[in-house]
Amino acid sequence: MIEHTLDVPRDPAQEVVVQAEALHELLVKLLVKKSMFAAEAKVAASRLVEADLRGVHSHGCRSVLRYLKSMDLGNIDPRGRVLTVSETPAMAVMDGSRAMGHVAATRAMQLAIQKAREIGTGTVAVYNSQHFGAASVYVLLAIEAGMIGYCTTSTGTATVAAYGSTRPGTANNAFAWGVPSRSGPPFVLDMACAISSWGKVESLGLYGRPIPEGWALDAEGRPTTDAKAAKTLRPASGARGSALAFLSSVLAGPLVGGRMPLHKTRAPDVEASEHFFYCIDPEKFGSLDRFYAELDATAAEIRALAPEEGFDRVRLAGELEWERSEKWKREGIPFHRDQMARLAEAARELGVDVPW
Amino acid sequence: MIEHTLDVPRDPAQEVVVQAEALHELLVKLLVKKSMFAAEAKVAASRLVEADLRGVHSHGCRSVLRYLKSMDLGNIDPRGRVLTVSETPAMAVMDGSRAMGHVAATRAMQLAIQKAREIGTGTVAVYNSQHFGAASVYVLLAIEAGMIGYCTTSTGTATVAAYGSTRPGTANNAFAWGVPSRSGPPFVLDMACAISSWGKVESLGLYGRPIPEGWALDAEGRPTTDAKAAKTLRPASGARGSALAFLSSVLAGPLVGGRMPLHKTRAPDVEASEHFFYCIDPEKFGSLDRFYAELDATAAEIRALAPEEGFDRVRLAGELEWERSEKWKREGIPFHRDQMARLAEAARELGVDVPW
Numbered sequence: 001m002i003e004h005t006l007d008v009p010r011d012p013a014q015e016v017v018v019q020a021e022a023l024h025e026l027l028v029k030l031l032v033k034k035s036m037f038a039a040e041a042k043v044a045a046s047r048l049v050e051a052d053l054r055g056v057h058s059h060g061c062r063s064v065l066r067y068l069k070s071m072d073l074g075n076i077d078p079r080g081r082v083l084t085v086s087e088t089p090a091m092a093v094m095d096g097s098r099a100m101g102h103v104a105a106t107r108a109m110q111l112a113i114q115k116a117r118e119i120g121t122g123t124v125a126v127y128n129s130q131h132f133g134a135a136s137v138y139v140l141l142a143i144e145a146g147m148i149g150y151c152t153t154s155t156g157t158a159t160v161a162a163y164g165s166t167r168p169g170t171a172n173n174a175f176a177w178g179v180p181s182r183s184g185p186p187f188v189l190d191m192a193c194a195i196s197s198w199g200k201v202e203s204l205g206l207y208g209r210p211i212p213e214g215w216a217l218d219a220e221g222r223p224t225t226d227a228k229a230a231k232t233l234r235p236a237s238g239a240r241g242s243a244l245a246f247l248s249s250v251l252a253g254p255l256v257g258g259r260m261p262l263h264k265t266r267a268p269d270v271e272a273s274e275h276f277f278y279c280i281d282p283e284k285f286g287s288l289d290r291f292y293a294e295l296d297a298t299a300a301e302i303r304a305l306a307p308e309e310g311f312d313r314v315r316l317a318g319e320l321e322w323e324r325s326e327k328w329k330r331e332g333i334p335f336h337r338d339q340m341a342r343l344a345e346a347a348r349e350l351g352v353d354v355p356w
Numbered sequence: 357m358i359e360h361t362l363d364v365p366r367d368p369a370q371e372v373v374v375q376a377e378a379l380h381e382l383l384v385k386l387l388v389k390k391s392m393f394a395a396e397a398k399v400a401a402s403r404l405v406e407a408d409l410r411g412v413h414s415h416g417c418r419s420v421l422r423y424l425k426s427m428d429l430g431n432i433d434p435r436g437r438v439l440t441v442s443e444t445p446a447m448a449v450m451d452g453s454r455a456m457g458h459v460a461a462t463r464a465m466q467l468a469i470q471k472a473r474e475i476g477t478g479t480v481a482v483y484n485s486q487h488f489g490a491a492s493v494y495v496l497l498a499i500e501a502g503m504i505g506y507c508t509t510s511t512g513t514a515t516v517a518a519y520g521s522t523r524p525g526t527a528n529n530a531f532a533w534g535v536p537s538r539s540g541p542p543f544v545l546d547m548a549c550a551i552s553s554w555g556k557v558e559s560l561g562l563y564g565r566p567i568p569e570g571w572a573l574d575a576e577g578r579p580t581t582d583a584k585a586a587k588t589l590r591p592a593s594g595a596r597g598s599a600l601a602f603l604s605s606v607l608a609g610p611l612v613g614g615r616m617p618l619h620k621t622r623a624p625d626v627e628a629s630e631h632f633f634y635c636i637d638p639e640k641f642g643s644l645d646r647f648y649a650e651l652d653a654t655a656a657e658i659r660a661l662a663p664e665e666g667f668d669r670v671r672l673a674g675e676l677e678w679e680r681s682e683k684w685k686r687e688g689i690p691f692h693r694d695q696m697a698r699l700a701e702a703a704r705e706l707g708v709d710v711p712w
Contacts, residue, residue, distance in 0.1 A: 086640075090446035091476035093641055120447035123477045125641055148606070162658050164667040169658040177603045187606075189599035221664075237593040243545035243673035246658075247533045250504070250543075250651065257642045260654035278634070284442075285449055285481055286613045295606065298616035302518050302525040302602075308577075311520040317599035 009207040016340050017332040022355045024049045026343070027064060029352045034071040036078040036100070044102040051134035052335075053328050054321035056190075058199020059134035062339055065346055067100065067131075075269050076100060076130050082107050089119050093256055096129025098272065105132040105151070105275050106141065112279035113145045120284035126275040127256040131155050136190035136318065138277065139178030143186045146288075148280040149178045154252040155273040158261040160194045160233050163242035166221030168232050171261035172198055173248035178318075180282075182292040184299055188318025193245035194233035201227050206336055251276040367563060372696050373688040378711040380405045382699070383420060385708045390427040392434040392456070400458040407490035408691075409684050410677035412546075414555020415490035418695055421702055423456065423487075431625050432456060432486050438463045445475050449612055452485025454628065461488040461507070461631050462497065468635035469501045476640035482631040483612040487511050492546035492674065494633065495534025499542045502644075504636040505534045510608040511629040514617040516550045516589050519598035522577030524588050527617035528554055529604035534674075536638075538648040540655055544674025549601035550589035557583050562692060607632040 024045050031041035052060030070076040080099025084092050092111055096104035108124040115122025132138070135151050142149025152175035162169025172194040179187040195215050204211050205227030216230035217223060224230055235241030249260050252274040264271050282291045305314045328334075344354045380401050387397035408416030426432040436455025440448050448467055452460035464480040471478025488494070491507050498505025508531035518525025528550040535543040551571050560567050561583030572586035573579060580586055591597030605616050608630040620627050638647045661670045684690075700710045 088475045088640065090471075091640065115446075119444045121477065121479045123636065127642075148611070162661050162670050164663050164670040165661040166664045167661045169661055169670070177599075179603065179606050187599075187602065189596075189603060191596050191599070236596060239673065240545075240547050240592060243533075243543075243547070246543065246672065247535065247545060250535050251636075254647045254650040255504070255636070255638055255641045257646055258650075260650055262654050262657055263650070280479065280607075280611070282611055284444065284447065285611045286483075290613055291610045294610040294614075294616055294619070298618050301618055305518050305521040305523045305525060307520050308522045314518050314520040314525070316602065317595065 009203055009209060010334070011207060012334070014207070014336055014338075015334040016337050017334050018340065018356055019332045020049050020053060020329055023052065023061060023333065025355050026347060026352065027061060030064060030068060030347060030350060031078070031100075033350045033352060034068060034078045040100070040103045043106050044100045047102040047106065047133050047137045050137040050140065050325075052333050053325040054134070054136060055324050056134045056136065056199070056321070057335070057339075058197060058202060061335075061343060063131070063133065065342060068346060070130070073269070082126075084111070090115060090121060091123040091125075094124060094126045096126045096272070096275075098128060098130060101130040101132035101153075101273055101275070104129040105138055105153075105277075108275060109138045109141045109149065109151065109277045109279070112149075112277040113142060113147055116147055116279040116281040116284075117145075120281055122277075122279045124277045125251070125256045126277075127258050128272045129275055130273050132273065132275055134190065135174045135176035136178070136188050136321070139176045139188060139190075140186075142279050143178045143180045143188070146180050146282070148180070148282060149176075150278040151176055151276060152248040152252050153273060153275045154249045154258065154261060156261060157264045157266055159198065159231070160235055160242070160245055161217060163235055163239045166217050166232070169262065170235070170242060170245035171249060171264075172233060173245045173252070173261075175244070175248050179295065181296055181299065183296045184303075185316070185319045185322035187299070187316055188321065190318070190321075191236075193236055193241040193248065195236050195241070196233060198233070201230055201233075206338070248276075366690070368690070370563070370692055370694075371690040372693050373690050374696065374712055375688045376405050376409060376685055379408065379417060379689065381711050382703060382708065383417060386420060386424060386703065386706060387434070387456075389706045389708060390424060390434045396456070396459045399462050400456045403458040403462065403489050403493045406493040406496065406681075408689050409681040410490070410492060411680050412490045412492065412555070412677070413691070413695075414553060414558060417691075417699060419487070419489065421698060424702060426486070429625070436460075438482075440467070446471060446477060447479040447481075450480060450482040452482045452628070452631075454484060454486060457486040457488035457509075457629055457631070460485040461494055461509075461633075464631060465494045465497045465505065465507065465633045465635070468505075468633040469498055469503055472503055472635040472637040472640075473501075476637055478633075478635045480633045481607070481612045482633075483614050484628045485631055486629050488629065488631055490546065491530045491532035492534070492544050492677070495532045495544060495546075496542075498635050499534045499536045499544070502536050502638070504536070504638060505532075506634040507532055507632060508604040508608050509629060509631045510605045510614065510617060512617060513620045513622055515554065515587070516591055516598070516601055517573060519591055519595045522573050522588070525618065526591070526598060526601035527605060527620075528589060529601045529608070529617075531600070531604050535651065537652055537655065539652045540659075541672070541675045541678035543655070543672055544677065546674065546677075547592075549592055549597040549604065551592050551597070552589060554589070557586055557589075562694070604632075
């Protein structure tokens, strides 16, 4: 069961704790230094800090150094203007204009929410964007608006074995579904389609731990437990993970003129990222009171089930991340000290004070 | 890997072969005998035969005896009139009126297709319906219309362990995604959220085989390999399967006033089934030629990857079922002789000739 229960690695001796507000402030300053508009820098920084608060460190501020470098190289356009290029009352297609993916994705989900509010559902697909970070933070926007939200994205090359082969056929696409609640944490499913995320493999490598058996293959397609040798991941649940990844790449890809991962290269000056958002307003489908009453009662009953060995209690999807986020908002976010040292160094280079 | 590769059990010595047209003819006659209108009986029979052609026998004609009995008991209304109760250009809510679920679901997907044709996407949710059979046959309707289709359904009580518990928390909801192609079989992902479908457990029991270890728990929550003792299935991929099942139950459930599986009973006179359909017209999102060129090229390259041990070649989702369907349309569908004997007996009781 290790494939499912492995959480963020923790080791206080290797960590420093940073307050969410201070981190947000630093990220905004760094992004503004690269000439992003402050309003858009704040949006991007919020999405990054939200990911860190949930413990999705691979898609939090750890990525910002990569983004800053991409801006230097001209691959992310800090002033890229996200444009709606075609639209009906139910859907829209947006050009991400190679701006920060977090900005394009936030705009797209907001437009999907607005359409859903008016007509019951909203679908927005984005091409020519950049990496948008953690999928969960966008469905949280839908949840805050009282909506059911879905999103998926396609960024990288094929790094997940096709089902039935040891050779890569799909990317490790992530997708998320969010459902609001009136009592208790909202439901947030955020999953990648391989057995693990690459971020988790990276985190294990950073903490000097082996990756579990059965997760990865090396460059020759042989099984490996070495995070550094891992080149291809196995799909989750075999055929199912493989198919879910393929589907994500279709919605966030060819649907808006983008390429499938097998055709993407590792060259960031050529490659864009595509995103897909779908939003449902429950109010247009039936009674809101009945919707929430049924959902919240069921969630409470599932949480009250007897936990099996190895679990302290039963949680619904996204509940652990919600608890963590609430706790870390109060107490600060623990990061690996090496990661924070690199961030501080980048800040020094740009002449930005580190507010901790 | 047995969880993913186990296919329909086959044993020619225990089988009879029936032509698809003859089966369709018999099913229509049986349903009309229970006072369904011929046009609707044909729709329902088509969906059932399509499931059998794909090898999804649990959701094919094997179910018809249960449906006929439900009509006798007044739980399925053979003349139930499927009604659109609320609607915007993007979405609709339908009352399934306890008609055959296959009829309501076909109507709903057709309406979603029509809306997508006009406005880019269509979403239709159905309440007060009945069991709709195999999810894949509805996304095939979208595919035939050149659309990307999604559907999910919620019928039964909670029979899948909540993640972190050995007690049931969700149903074994199925969902399907379909993507059209111009060359080669279309992509059809049809998955349940538990490690296995209950139908597969039933099929294994029928052929006198044990179910693989790790699939099921008995009434006391203990692991079992006995198909008859199995009362609760494990979720696929742990937390992920559990969350995907929960999500399906929300879309096909509380969204349109229905109950979650934990609150459903086994009493068919009380319980209804809910469905959810979502359709996307690629033509409204970008160039169709580019969409198909990219998709078909990628599919061909994935199919050409070197297969690993235990696979004759690499297939995309739904490809095996597509090949089987094409083959069985020509050669007839093999069924377990006991299943066909029971169907023939039902036909005799209703005074209907068996056309083989």
